[in-house]
Every structure is written in structure tokens, then in C-alpha cells.
Amino acid sequence: xxxxxxEARPQTIDLAAEYEESGFAEVLDELDRTLIGLAxxxxxxxxxxxxxxxxxxxxxxxxxHETPTLHMSFTGNPGTGKTTVANMMAGLLHRLxxxxxxxxxxxxxDDLVGQYIGHTAPKTREVLKKAMGGVLFIDEAYYxxxxxxxxxxxxxxxxxxxxxxxxxxxxxxxxMAGYADRMDRFFAANPGFRSRIAHHIDFPDYxxxxxxxxxxxxxxxxxxxxxxxxxxxxxxxxxxxxxxxxFANARSIRNALDRARLRQANRLFTQAKGPLDxxxxxxxxxxxxxxxxxxxxxLDVDKGTNKDAAE
Numbered sequence: 001x002x003x004x005x006x007e008a009r010p011q012t013i014d015l016a017a018e019y020e021e022s023g024f025a026e027v028l029d030e031l032d033r034t035l036i037g038l039a040x041x042x043x044x045x046x047x048x049x050x051x052x053x054x055x056x057x058x059x060x061x062x063x064x065h066e067t068p069t070l071h072m073s074f075t076g077n078p079g080t081g082k083t084t085v086a087n088m089m090a091g092l093l094h095r096l097x098x099x100x101x102x103x104x105x106x107x108x109x110d111d112l113v114g115q116y117i118g119h120t121a122p123k124t125r126e127v128l129k130k131a132m133g134g135v136l137f138i139d140e141a142y143y144x145x146x147x148x149x150x151x152x153x154x155x156x157x158x159x160x161x162x163x164x165x166x167x168x169x170x171x172x173x174x175x176m177a178g179y180a181d182r183m184d185r186f187f188a189a190n191p192g193f194r195s196r197i198a199h200h201i202d203f204p205d206y207x208x209x210x211x212x213x214x215x216x217x218x219x220x221x222x223x224x225x226x227x228x229x230x231x232x233x234x235x236x237x238x239x240x241x242x243x244x245x246x247f248a249n250a251r252s253i254r255n256a257l258d259r260a261r262l263r264q265a266n267r268l269f270t271q272a273k274g275p276l277d278x279x280x281x282x283x284x285x286x287x288x289x290x291x292x293x294x295x296x297x298x299l300d301v302d303k304g305t306n307k308d309a310a311e
Contacts, residue, residue, distance in 0.1 A: 004288075007201075009061055009062045009095075010060060010061060011061075013057040013060060013061060015053060015054070015057060016258060017054055017078070018056065018057055019053060019093075019284045021054075022053065022095055023095040024049050024053065024061050024092065024096065025093060026095075027049075027088060027091055027092045027095065028042075028045075028046065028049075030043065030088065031085075031088055033186040034083055034084075036083070036206070036210050036213045036214050036217065037169055037204075037206050037207065037210040038080070038081055038085075038203065038204070038229060039243060040201075040202065040204065041085060041201055041202075041203055041204075042283050043079070043090070044115065044199070044201045045085070045088075045175065045201075046090065048070075048199060048205075049069065049084040049092060049096070049196055052070075052093075052096045052098060052139075052169070053096070055068055056096060066168040067169055068100075068198070069196065069197075069198040070093065070098060070169070070259045071165055071169070071173060071174045071176075071196050071197045071198065071199070072089075072173070072174075072176070072197060072198075072199040072200070072201060073175070073176050073177070073183060073187075073197050073199070073200045073201070074086065074175055074176070074177040074201050074203060074294045075177070075178065075179065075180035075183050075200070075201070075202050075203065076179075076180065076202060076203025076204065076205075077179065077203075077205055077248070077249060078248035078249065078251055079248035079249030079251030079252060080203035080204070080206065080250070081203060081250065081254075082104060082139075082177045082203055082206060083139070083177075084138065084252050085139065085201075085203075086104055086106075086135060086137045086175050086177070087104045088137060089105045089173075089175070090102050090134055090135040090247070091218065092172075093135065093173060093305055094134075096205065097135050097171070098173070099133055099135065099171070099173060100133035100134075100160075101133035101134045102132075102133075102134055102135075103133070103135070103166045104134060104135050105130050105131040105134060105135070105137065106128065106137045106139065107127055107136065107137070107138055107139070108138070108139050108143070109138060109140070109143040109144055110155065110289055111123070111127055112124045112127055112138075112144065112154075112157040112161075113144065113152075113153050113156075113157050114153055115153075116153075119153070120153040120154075121156060121160060122158045123157075124156075124157045124160045124161065125160065128160070128161075128172070132168070132171055132172055133172070134169055134172070134173075135172075135173045135174075135175060136172060136173070136174045136175070136223060138174065138175070138177065138300065139177050139178065140177070140178045140183040141176035141177060141178055141183070141186060142178050142179075142185065142186035144158055144161075144186075145158065145186055145189055146188060147189065158190060158192075158193075161174065162190075162192045162193065162196065165176050165193075165196045173285050176193065176197070180202060205249055206237045206249050206250065208235070208242070210241050211238045211249070211250065211253050212231075212238060214235060214250050214253055215234055215238075215253050215256075215257060216231070218253065218254055218257055219257060219284065223281070224261065224280055224282050224284055225282060225283060226283075226284050226289075227283050227284070227285055227286065229285070229286035230284045230285050230286045230288065231287050232266070232286075233286050233289035233290050234289050236295075237256065237289060237292060237294055237295070238253070240294045240295065241256065241294050244294065244299060256292065257284075260284050260285070260288045260289055260294070263287070263288040263290075263291050264284055264288045265286065267285070267287065267288065268280065268281070281299050
């Protein structure tokens with residue numbers, strides 16, 4: 001004999017209607033609109049969303065289910081959009097009802113691991129408390145594990161994380177990120193993480209053409225633009241900068257544009273005669289790009305600093 005709740009369950013589900021109701025289309029649109037390139041990453045996000053959409057439909061029909069494992073690993077070089085995608089993923093999981101709040105908490109080893117006995121557990125638990133109901137993003141997660149240091153307390157943080165990832169997976173999603181080779185070694189040394197992480201997404205480096213589009217998009221977001229010659233110079237700058245140490249994809253481009261804006265401001269201040277219109281104040285010229293040391297074989301750093309070495 002069927003119960004009243006069983007009788008109220010739908011016999012069929014319209015996935016297209018579920019898709020519209022979930023607001024997932026808005027997240028995908030934002031993904032395509034704000035992220036240039038990253039085709040394999042976007043495809044994996046669509047696949048993950050499809051899985052969750054079907055899981056939600058199964059719940060409505062009363063089919064047996066358990067909360068799917070949503071912990072993830074993002075691998076790739078710096079500046080490839082891992083943090084940005086993690087933030088979008090938090091919003092997606094919230095829309096689909098898999099996390100209560102949909103906020104993102106970003107941490108590194110220093111936020112989790114203490115420097116003396118009894119310090120690590122409360123630090124780690126405080127971070128986890130803040131992240132509950134959302135997504136915890138652990139950047140360069142492999143630094144949690146330092147087997148060569150007998151006085152290191154990273155293993156304590158790892159054990160707490162593993163327990164929470166298993167017991168609270170219906171209220172917290174953990175995303176671990178870093179270089180692919182180092183993450184592989186980290187998972188090999190800590191198999192508990194590998195068994196709890198179902199989704200592994202690799203972030204490819206951007207192409208030169210994609211980085212040029214990213215640079216134009218970054219300027220546009222701040223109401224700046226290249227003139228024609230500056231855009232050509234930027235197209236030449238990108239492959240030259242890529243060959244230098246510590247290249248960090250979009251992060252390096254952002255830093256280069258910050259320096260170009262600094263040069264533009266100095267140029268306008270020292271050379272302008274008379275009032276300036278909005279176009280002059282908003283245009284990056286060829287000279288602002290060509291002043292970079294990259295064109296002469298040096299690092300793109302302002303004199304008196306080595307700021308760009310890690311950026």
C-alpha cells in the first residue's frame with residue numbers, strides 16, 4: 001500500500017524545466033561571459049551540473065540516493081582561473097541545493113597549520129566552521145604534507161580535514177588546488193584524499209590569443225582600452241613574457257596592465273598640455289606597453305623592485 005507522500009511524487013521529470021528552475025543557465029552564461037578559453041574546464045562543470053540535476057530529479061521521484069561526493073581537485077599553473085571557477089562552483093552548488101550558503105572560503109597551509117603543539121586543531125576547526133554550508137578552497141594543498149619535518153603539524157590538519165570531508169559532505173565541499181605533479185604526489189602520500197575526491201579538473205594554460213583577449217577584457221572592466229598600436233604591442237609582449245621565469249598566465253597579464261596604467265598616468269601627468277578628455281584618460285598607448293623591459297630581454301619590473309619575480 002503506497003503512502004500519501006509516495007502518491008504525491010511525480011511519475012516523470014522534465015529535466016529542461018528543472019534546468020530552468022535551478023538557475024543553472026545563469027551560472028553557465030556567466031561562466032562563458034567572464035571566462036575566456038578553458039573549454040575542457042567548462043565542459044567538466046557542465047557534466048558535474050548535469051549529474052547534480054539528475055540527482056535532484058531522482059530525489060523528487062523518491063528513488064534511492066545518497067549525497068554525491070562533490071569534493072574536487074583543481075590542477076594547473078598559476079593564473080589559470082582556479083579560484084574564479086571555485087567561486088562560480090560555490091554559486092552553482094548553492095542554486096542546486098547542495099550547499100546552504102554558497103560562499104567560498106579560500107585558505108592556504110598557514111590558515112590551517114599551527115606552529116606549536118595544540119595550535120593546529122583549533123585553527124583548522126575554525127576554518128572549517130567558517131566554510132560550513134559552502135566551499136572550502138585550499139590553494140597549494142600539497143604544502144599541508146611535509147614528511148621530512150618531524151616537528152611539522154600538517155598531518156594533524158590533514159586528519160581533521162579527512163574526517164570532516166567524510167562526515168559533513170552534505171554541508172561542505174572541499175576543493176584542493178595546485179600544480180598537477182605535486183598534487184599527484186600529495187594524493188599518493190595521502191590516499192584518504194584521493195578516495196574522497198571524485199572530480200579532478202585540469203586547467204590548461206591560456207594561449208597567447210586568449211591572453212590578449214583577457215587583457216582587453218581586464219582593461220574594459222576598468223573602463224580602459226588599448227589603441228591599435230598598443231594592442232599590437234601587447235600581442236608581442238605576451239609570448240616574450242611567457243618565456244620568462246615565474247609566468248603566471250592571467251595573473252602576469254594583470255600585473256603587466258597595472259604597470260602599463262602606471263606608465264600611462266605618468267605620461268599624461270608629465271606630457272599633457274591643457275585639459276584631457278575621457279578618451280585620453282582611458283587609452284593605453286603603444287609607449288605604455290613598449291616601456292616594458294620584456295622587449296629588451298629583461299623582466300617587466302619597475303626599477304628599484306623585484307615585485308614581478310613571483311607574479
